[in-house]
Amino acid sequence: MRTTLLRMLTALTCVLAACADIMPVPDFSLEKITGKWYMAGFATNAQWFVTNKDTMKMGTAMLAPTDGGDLDLSYATLNADGTCWRMTHLAKKTDTPGRFTFYSQVWNNDNDMRFVDVVYDDYAVVHTIKTKEGVSEVLNKLYSRSNETSTDLQQKFLQFSQETGVLSENIVILPKNDECPEA
Numbered sequence: 001m002r003t004t005l006l007r008m009l010t011a012l013t014c015v016l017a018a019c020a021d022i023m024p025v026p027d028f029s030l031e032k033i034t035g036k037w038y039m040a041g042f043a044t045n046a047q048w049f050v051t052n053k054d055t056m057k058m059g060t061a062m063l064a065p066t067d068g069g070d071l072d073l074s075y076a077t078l079n080a081d082g083t084c085w086r087m088t089h090l091a092k093k094t095d096t097p098g099r100f101t102f103y104s105q106v107w108n109n110d111n112d113m114r115f116v117d118v119v120y121d122d123y124a125v126v127h128t129i130k131t132k133e134g135v136s137e138v139l140n141k142l143y144s145r146s147n148e149t150s151t152d153l154q155q156k157f158l159q160f161s162q163e164t165g166v167l168s169e170n171i172v173i174l175p176k177n178d179e180c181p182e183a
Contacts, residue, residue: 022127022164024098024114030065032120037061039075040123040149041142043161043171046130050170057177058147059085069093071100076180084180108132117160121145123153125160138164140171147176 039059042049059077066072071091076084091100091113098115109132117125124143129136142149142157154173161171 022114022116024096024116025118028098028115028118029120030069030071030097033063033071033115033118033124034065035063035145037063037124037143037145038147039077039141039174040144040147041140041154041157041171041173043140043157043166044138045166045170046137046139053170053172055080056172056174058174059177060179061143066090073102078178078180086180104130117156123149125157127160127164138166140164140166142173149173 037060039061042053042056057077059075062072062074064072064074070093073089073091075087078084087106089102089104089111091102091111093100100113102111102113103109104111107130109130111128111130113126113128115124116127117123122145126141126143128139128141130139131137140157140161142153144153157173158168158171162168
């Protein structure tokens with residue numbers, strides 16, 4: 001118990017130090033990020049994830065810019081029972097291209113989301129700082145244009161997530177999954 005607490009405190013210290021300096025990619029293109037992505041990787045020390053990570057599978061994300069420069073985010077994951085879990089957010093643009101903010105009614109938290117590494121026709125790494133009741137947690141996501149990710153890309157995601165304070169056991173490349181039908 002003491003070791004676990006110490007590891008979590010160390011990770012939190014790393015998160016607070018590292019996250020303050022994480023900036024979006026230069027020359028971010030809202031138009032090029034548009035479209036369908038597969039949620040290929042997930043990394044966070046959040047307790048809900050630690051408890052549920054073994055049951056999570058790949059899902060899809062649809063990213064669509066609004067006329068005002070904001071970003072519509074729609075997620076869908078096929079559950080084992082054949083139902084679909086869906087969630088949507090409207091991420092508001094900030095003065096920094098590639099950085100968006102939104103409030104999640106589902107999770108009751110504020111989100112500061114940044115596209116930190118992007119090859120528009122291949123992958124995107126998204127770093128989000130989630131804050132609820134004054135407590136912040138990091139969530140990193142690996143998006144891919146296909147349901148396959150290279151070993152090099154997985155390693156890149158693993159390294160980035162560790163650098164932002166996520167424990168290695170809380171970094172997951174999600175197993176493939178069938179897709180939800182169009183809503």
